[in-house]
Amino acid sequence: GRRxxxxxxxxxxxxxxxxxxxxxxxxxxxRKALAELRSFCQSPEFSAWSTVSxxxxxxxxxxxxxxxxxxxxxxxxxxxxxxxxxxxFIDKQLFEEDDGDEERE
Numbered sequence: 719g720r721r722x723x724x725x726x727x728x729x730x731x732x733x734x735x736x737x738x739x740x741x742x743x744x745x746x747x748x749r750k751a752l753a754e755l756r757s758f759c760q761s762p763e764f765s766a767w768s769t770v771s772x773x774x775x776x777x778x779x780x781x782x783x784x785x786x787x788x789x790x791x792x793x794x795x796x797x798x799x800x801x802x803x804x805x806x807f808i809d810k811q812l813f814e815e816d817d818g819d820e821e822r823e
Contacts, residue, residue, distance in 0.1 A: 752788055759783045 758764055760783060770776045782788050
């Protein structure tokens with residue numbers, strides 16, 4: 719009886735990720751993709767000279783291929799300011815102020 723009942727309900731919806739699971743999956747997938755990119759850039763099929771001739775910062779690219787991080791500490795700091803916990807706190811304050819303004823009207 720259960721099998722028939724389940725087929726009538728249709729497919730089950732996938733479980734949504736928590737914020738922490740979403741963040742962790744993003745970090746894992748980013749690391750994996752960067753490792754794949756780094757590996758490809760070190761392969762014989764990769765045309766290093768044509769790529770280096772077209773990019774703004776060849777040294778930074780070479781450092782990345784050699785294993786250096788893909789972002790600088792300054793870029794990390796800027797990202798944290800724009801999208802990190804600090805920005806969430808500011809957004810929350812802005813929304814609370816907007817809600818307060820609407821209540822007064």
